[in-house]
Amino acid sequence: MNTVEELKQNVDAGTSEQIDLLSRIVAIPSVGSDPAHAGDLERSAEFVCEQFGELGFDARVERGEISPGVLGAPAVIATSETIPGRPTVLLYAHHDVQPVDASRWDSDPFTAEVRGDRLYGRGASDDGAGIVVHIGALRALQQLSAELPVNVVVFIEGEEEVGSPSFQNFLQQNRDVLRADVIVVADSNNWTVDVPAVTASLRGVVTLDVEVQVLGHAVHSGMFGGPILDAVTLSSRLISTLHDEDGNVAVEGLGGNPRAEVDWDEGDFRRDSSVIDGYSLAGTADLAARVWTMPAIAVIGIDATSVADSANAIIPRCRFRLSVRTVPGTDSAEVAQAVEQHLVSHAPFGCRVTTSIEETGPSYLADLESKGVSDLRWALTTAWDEDAVAIGVGGSIPFIAQFEEAFPNAEVLVTGVEDPATNAHSENESQSLKTLKNATLAEALLLERLGSR
Incomplete structure (x- = not known):
């Protein structure tokens, strides 16, 4: 034997x-x-x-x-x-x-x-x-x-x-x-x-806090609305620059491998992730690669005036937190800098964008x-x-x-x-x-x- x-x-x-x-x-x-x-x-x-x-x-x-x-x-x-x-x-x-x-x-x-x-x-x-x-x-x-x-x-x-x-x-x-x-x-x-x-x-991780400011204080939305966009709208426009029309990450320099050794069945993925019917999966790489070897960016928290506390005023500031999943083999600190540079350079209408790196993981x-x-x-x-x-x-x-x-x-x-x-x-x-x-x-x-x- x-x-x-x-x-x-x-x-x-x-x-x-x-x-x-x-x-x-x-x-x-x-x-x-x-x-x-x-x-x-x-x-x-x-x-x-x-x-x-x-x-x-x-x-x-x-x-x-x-x-x-x-x-x-x-x-x-x-x-x-x-x-x-x-x-x-x-x-x-x-x-x-x-x-x-x-x-x-x-x-x-x-x-x-x-x-x-x-x-x-x-x-x-x-x-x-x-x-x-x-x-x-x-x-x-x-x-x-x-x-x-x-x-x-x-x-x-x-x-x-x-x-x-x-x-x-x-x-x-x-x-x-x-x-x-x-x-x-x-x-x-x-x-x-x-x-x-x-x-x-394994992908690395970067957690990044971003603050968008347009006013020194809130102002009446009727008296000043029109020329001034609120901070939530400006944050939304800024966030939208992070991905292209197909849902691929649009921040330059993050790398990625679009090919995977296995074929992840889309039906299995949709079932396991509980994604709703009618949603088209983002990205153009192999499905497994989108999860394993391509970068990903998600908004995981946002601070803004709640609906319960809302008033007819233009919101002056908005803060949100990004979770960035980095490509295997890349330096998470360098990825964090690239994302920061992208955010600051894409500030809508010249609003003030400040960033703070909260975590980097290899x-x-x-x-x-x-x-x-x-x-x-x-x-x-x-x-x-x-x-x-x-x-x-x-x-x-x-x-x-x-x-x-x-x-x-x-x-x-x-x-x-x-x-x-x-x-x-x-x-x-x-x-x-x-x-x-x-x-x-x-x-x-x-x-x-x-x-x-």
């Missing part, structure tokens, strides 16, 4: 154990954003720590500093026995979860329930399944040989769902322990349950020709018996850039256990059990392949 078949048998034999472990993880309401669940977050970290300890790893719970004297959430570090000459692989996942509105769920969010081929519960997929995949893959390899093919360090974060405020400091505090040749992040998506995926790109772009990505694609394809594809994610995962900054010689590989039906962050979150098993086998195969280098 070859190694692939042996690992497949080992993973298959451990399926019920994995489902039980995932159910026990779901049962701990480790909601990171709610102080009332601080004890549950501690309990979750201790439980995860125990699981890696049972594998024979040196496991402990650690906290990083958010600022001097202020500690972050509990995280788990676990290390295998070091074998000289073998590469080191860091396995990442997180044990904190999003809050729930139990009234919107079809079952108790913190009681795992298997229905069909899916296990339902908060954190079942994001990211309890990531933890279970790591444990299952390591168990399968340990059954194959007393020695793991690589040195392994595990980092299970406890504050990913609240923005990882202590992440960077945590990496610095534990730099020597966490240093690795390859970092595997198990917190992303597959294209479908049946088609595995390498996450090849993008991520994998080297699809690298040895690590090639190994990951092979492992996914072998486990699923279906060719793996490269996909993007429209949102940002800033900690990946922090990994790259802290360990510039390490290759970061982003994979995951989610699929379009997962409903992460929403009601009725669930994990495909088929994906759970395949992802476990894929990670075991990847670690075996990395060790054979």
Whole structure:
């Protein structure tokens, strides 16, 4: 029997154990954003720590500093026995979860329930399944040989769902322990349950506040209306310059790749996004590219006189907030400057436009020709018996850039256990059990392949 078949048998034999472990993880309401669940977050970290300890790893719970004297959430570090000459692989996942509105769920969010081929519960997929995949893959390899093919360090974060405020400091505090040749992040998506995926790109983010002023104070709309346009109208005209007639971003210099490796069915997109009937989707690039590798700009907030407080007066000022999703591989700070320059240079009728950058977050772009990505694609394809594809994610995962900054010689590989039906962050979150098993086998195969280098 070859190694692939042996690992497949080992993973298959451990399926019920994995489902039980995932159910026990779901049962701990480790909601990171709610102080009332601080004890549950501690309990979750201790439980995860125990699981890696049972594998024979040196496991402990650690906290990083958010600022001097202020500690972050509990995280788990676990290390295998070091074998000289073998590469080191860091396995990442997180044990904190999003809050729930139990009234919107079809079952108790913190009681795992298997229905069909899916296990339902908060954190079942994001990211309890990531933890279970790591444990299952390591168990399968340990059954194959007393020695793991690589040195392994595990980092299970406890504050990913609240923005990882202590992440960077945590990496610095534990730099020597966490240093690795390859970092595997198990917190992303597959294209479908049946088609595995390498996450090849993540868009960055820029949050920008804009104020438009036309008057020093409000004036009567009858006495002065006509020559003077109100600040809301001027803001609207300014906002309209951000896109062309087809809905493509019109700000110069933001870049973008209009082609995607996969074909995103428009019907599926419309259904999943709840877009209303009759709305024509904006943009001219491939649909998947519009979400993954092209820039996007959205107004996410606006301050103006409310209808309830309205009077017959011309509004002198209007403020709005833009969320800019940046193209993978571009510098978010440079994008922010380009958007600011566009806004100021397109001020309608010479109104005063002032801007303030509130946030910049980095993008991520994998080297699809690298040895690590090639190994990951092979492992996914072998486990699923279906060719793996490269996909993007429209949102940002800033900690990946922090990994790259802290360990510039390490290759970061982003994979995951989610699929379009997962409903992460929403009601009725669930994990495909088929994906759970395949992802476990894929990670075991990847670690075996990395060790054979």
